[in-house]
Amino acid sequence: xxxxxxxxxxxxxxxxLGLGMASAAFRSRSAGPGFDFAVCADRRxxxxxxxxxxxxxxxxxxxxxxxxxxxxxxxxxxxxEPADALLDALCRAHARxxxxxxxxxxxxxxxxxxxxxxxxxxxxxxxxxxxATRYPMITVQAELLYVDQDRIVxxxxxxxxxxxxxxxxxxxxxxxxxxxxxxxLVMPPHREGGQQQYVDAPVADGRDAERLxxxxxxxxxxxxRRLTVDTLATRALMSRRSFIRHFAAATxxxxxxxxxxxxxxxxxxxxxxxxxxxxxxxxxxGYSSAAALRQQFLQRRGIPPRDYRRAFRQA
Numbered sequence: 001x002x003x004x005x006x007x008x009x010x011x012x013x014x015x016x017l018g019l020g021m022a023s024a025a026f027r028s029r030s031a032g033p034g035f036d037f038a039v040c041a042d043r044r045x046x047x048x049x050x051x052x053x054x055x056x057x058x059x060x061x062x063x064x065x066x067x068x069x070x071x072x073x074x075x076x077x078x079x080x081e082p083a084d085a086l087l088d089a090l091c092r093a094h095a096r097x098x099x100x101x102x103x104x105x106x107x108x109x110x111x112x113x114x115x116x117x118x119x120x121x122x123x124x125x126x127x128x129x130x131x132a133t134r135y136p137m138i139t140v141q142a143e144l145l146y147v148d149q150d151r152i153v154x155x156x157x158x159x160x161x162x163x164x165x166x167x168x169x170x171x172x173x174x175x176x177x178x179x180x181x182x183x184x185l186v187m188p189p190h191r192e193g194g195q196q197q198y199v200d201a202p203v204a205d206g207r208d209a210e211r212l213x214x215x216x217x218x219x220x221x222x223x224x225r226r227l228t229v230d231t232l233a234t235r236a237l238m239s240r241r242s243f244i245r246h247f248a249a250a251t252x253x254x255x256x257x258x259x260x261x262x263x264x265x266x267x268x269x270x271x272x273x274x275x276x277x278x279x280x281x282x283x284x285x286g287y288s289s290a291a292a293l294r295q296q297f298l299q300r301r302g303i304p305p306r307d308y309r310r311a312f313r314q315a
Contacts (some may be wrong), residue, residue: 001068002033002172002173003035003068003069003098003099003168003172004033004034004035004036004068005035005036005066005067005068005069006022006026006035006036006037006038006067006068006069006071007038007039007040007059007063007064007066007067007069007070007071008022008026008037008038008039008040008071008073009039009040009041009061009064009070009071009072009073009086009109010039010040010041010047010049010055010057010073010075011041011042011047011073011074011075011080011082011109012041012042012047012048012075012080013048013049013050013075013076013077013080014047014048014049014050014055014073014074014075014076015049015050015073015074015075015076015104015105016049016050016051016053017158017159018073018074018103018104018106018161019039019049019055019073021159021161021162021165022037022071022073022161022165023037024162024185025162025165025166025169025181026069026165032177032180032181033169033173033177038058038059038063039055039057039058039059040057040059040060040061040062040063040064041057041059041060041061042060042061042083042085042086043060044057044058044059044060045057050075050076061085061086061089062089064089064090064092064093064098065089065092065093067093067098068098068099069098069099069101069168070090070093070094070098070099070100070101071101071102071106072090072100072101072102072106072107072109072110073102073106074102074103074104074105074106074157074161075105075106076105077105081112082109082112082113086109086113087109087112087113087114090109090110090113090115091113091114091115094115094151094152097151098151099151099152099153099168100115100151100152100153101152101153101154101155101164101168102153102154102155103123103146103154103155103156103157103160103161103164104123104124104127104155104156104157104158104160104161105123105124105127107121107122107123107131107154107155108123108127108131108134110152110154111131111134111135111138115152116135116137116138116152116154117135117137117138118137119138119139119149119152120138120139120140120141120147120149121138121139121140121141121147121149121152121154122140122141122142122143122144122145122146122147122154122155122156123140123142123154123155123156123157124156124157124158124160125142125156125157126157127157128140128142129142144156145160145163145164146160146163146164146167148167148171153167153168162185162187166178166181166182166189169181170189170268173312174268174272174311174312175189175265175268175269175272175312176268176269176272176273176312179265179269189265209246209250211236211237211238212236212246212247212250214235214236215232215235215236216258218235219232219259219262220262223259223262223263223266223284223285223286224283224284224285224286225286226286227259227286229243229244229255229256232247232255243255259286260296263285263286263287263296264285264296264297264300264301266284266285267281267282267285267287267293267296267297267305268308268312270284270285271305271308271309271312271313272309272312272313277290278290278293278294278305278306281293281305293305
């Protein structure tokens with residue numbers, strides 16, 4: 001069953017950005033899955049944040065026993081040892097079937113509970129070495145924006161928490177809901193690149209960036225065409241080599257990988273919201289055949305298009 005009851009745990013000194021992103025992703029709206037979102041802490045009352053403004057919390061960690069999705073939000077630093085009661089509550093929530101998700105320094109709390117032992121995980125690239133040193137049973141994949149281990153999901157630092165939330169919504173409630181939220185928040189529904197793009201990455205100059213933005217918008221509107229790197233570079237008024245360099249700096253990925261993600265996202269929306277055949281969807285999304293679309297779906301989503309449509313078809 002897709003999750004609806006979402007409980008976010010905030011530690012003392014919580015990162016206000018992390019709390020804001022969780023609220024933006026899961027607060028109740030007139031349209032959408034209809035999440036029941038609430039915040040808890042070690043005890044009820046005011047909780048300090050790194051913004052200097054306390055947050056009034058009405059629930060303690062007992063709230064975690066009723067949630068389908070448990071979020072462990074990051075604090076300002078990871079030196080404070082989490083309480084045994086919190087670690088026990090996280091383990092019990094996971095054992096009864098809840099999804100446990102954390103990003104940035106919140107990953108350290110999930111690690112302290114032992115839930116990441118013999119699993120892969122990520123965190124902010126600045127803290128990845130520390131996580132690997134303190135918890136050697138974890139395979140730290142610092143290059144990724146998020147790592148999905150079924151009912152344990154971890155994300156990188158700062159704004160990558162929203163990438164993780166969009167992934168969870170897409171996975172459990174379908175691409176249409178994730179894409180609608182991304183549009184509302186004015187952000188891409190899925191970033192193909194990893195954390196490397198944020199480590200001393202070069203930035204394209206204004207004219208190149210503007211041309212690249214126009215080319216990306218044009219490519220999204222013409223995914224049914226045969227789009228090559230040379231075609232995109234020509235529209236951007238760049239050489240092939242210069243285009244690939246600027247593209248990687250702006251998106252953190254290659255043109256081929258970006259196009260693959262865009263086509264898959266379009267195919268998901270068409271499966272959810274139309275009655276088109278798989279062959280027609282493949283054609284509109286730029287696949288050579290329905291078989292090619294099916295292969296990509298199995299490889300990237302783990303299920304065939306038919307099963308995806310059955311799970312997420314909109315009324």
